Amino acid sequence: MCDRDTGLSSVLTTAKEQAITACEETFKYDRWNCSLVFNKKAKRSIFNKLYRETAFIHALIAASITHSVAKACASGDLSSCSCVGNFGRNSTWKVAGCGDDFKHGKRVTKNFLDFKHAGNDQIAETFKQDVVVGIDSIGEQLKEVCKCHGFSGSCTTKTCWKRIGPFNSAMGLLKKHYHHAIKKKILNYTSKRAIAPKIRKKMHLDRKNLVYLQRSPNLCVSTKGRTCRDRNNCATLCCGRGYTTSKRKVSSRCRCKMVNCCFVQCDTCVEEVDLFTCK
Template identity: 35%
Template sequence: MQFSIFQLFLFVLLVYAQHIPLSGNQNSPQVPYNWLTLAFVGSNDYLPRPHYHSSDRDHFKELCRRLDGLNPNQQAMCAENPFSIPFVARGVREAIRECENKFKFERWNCSSRDEVTETRHGKFQDILGKTLRSSNKEAAFLSAIMAASIVHSITKGCNTGNLTECGCDSKPGMQRYQADSDSAMSRDQFSWGGCSDNVPYGIRYARRFLDEWEVQQFEETKNVAHLVRRHNNFVGREAIAQNIRRQCRCHGVSGSCEFKTCWLQMQKFSQVSDLLKKRYDHFAVQVTRKATKRLRRKERTERKIPLRGNEMAYVHRSPSYCERNLTAGILGTSGRECIHNSYSSESCDLLCCGRGYNTRLEIRQTQCECKFVWCCEVKCKTCTEEVAVHTCK
């Protein structure tokens, strides 16, 4: 229904704002721009005000101003198109979950020491902010996956009819896509139909939400970090745009496939994050600290080669992430669980950075001796086993 997202947005912003005074200490500390704080926006504890009317734009503008972390461009977009913000927030949460999953066995596991600041709008948590502003490889991955999350979530909102500003893609044949089977399928007779994912709209929204501010700030400061973030935002958007799949449904007598109706569909976000992790591992390029209009590779022999859309960019080498450094937002690996006699990133040798590890025995309960019982149930016994758990010193 068209109004479900309207109510959802009121759940989100009214709850967030009801704990925020309209007036307060005007000299409260400035907080950095970090739109990832939207991850904390959302609750079902309160219902929307019954007298609220959708034409009350001033009320929305006030709510948007209270969302600490949004830069002026993003606040303007919030006031202009407020119903999209819950989808952005949902995308952030999904991206953080995927980031934690992809890096859970590495020294940097997508976590950080986030500073909490009291503002006149309440508490502001600078989630992953220090990493995001560090311009290293991990910041590159964060920028890319967050940009991809906006495209993915906004596009879903369009297709479900929950965003009135967009709908299904009306010209799917003009998009880039890959056939979902062999090349012979491309010669099959088909027509576009169904509801193709409106990826072009999602890309336009994400570009405006993220890139406009970076362009403005680079023009003012000439700080290459803004160009780097803009490029990595592009990498994230392209990870979705270049991997749209054609899905088809057959039509014909007795199950034959005389004719097909086809539409275009994004990959699952978990697949997008898999692709971005591979690009982080194999296609991350260090760039120079100085740039005029475009980024340049730091390697002198490659400076004339422009950065490609599948290459992440970073300025500074990453720290080891071995030792705790709260100033840099690094938690270190002490206390992290590792795997003995492994040769991958979660091995105790790599994860513990040579400090060694402690071993303790734990009694764990697991399901065992599972049997299928007709019909239709699986019954298991509960077994206990003694497990050696290794944690970094």
């Protein structure tokens, strides 16, 4: 795919970095902080089974690739989808309104994750369900943006195009999906083909939810030494083990003012803040 589509490799790298940064920031003060390993000593990967966290990561990857590809189409960074192809003349694409190509992002994501060849058993259907939830979280952020053209600001003609919101908006929705994910009973089957239609029918009923198959191990094992947001957060994050309080100095810009018309000048203020760490 990367050989056929110039620029895709760079876009996928951007998608990976975007997903990691957004995930770590969003789950910074949760028991699971986006680590791919539940227990460092036991080296238990979240991909050993289909946990709630596994389902979320699958959705997150799908969402980030879809978002990055759609944005890259609008900026002309991909050879497979450019504003030239959409509007015919490169010199006028800005006026024509080259939008974020969600449909192409969805198509690339499914191809890259080998969606069609995942299989028909319960694990494959669960994986595909979670990928769709991730893609749809980006589609829900898609909005129409319009610009008026005409004499003296009149709207005699109007150009409209599609825009996807910032990735953090989708992260808020994905986190809700994480907390409301549905655990499915593992089916004991002998013939994958025989039960595949039944699985698809059940998946279709809750297609808007993340689905997982195994209960997550005890996440409290990995919260030792973690920093809490505040005392209330420590009550949850530290799992009842308690926490230690220390002081740290934090620098920030303060007393800012405009100087010589166009320059902002600020002082640097230092204050001591409480730092809470799980025992």
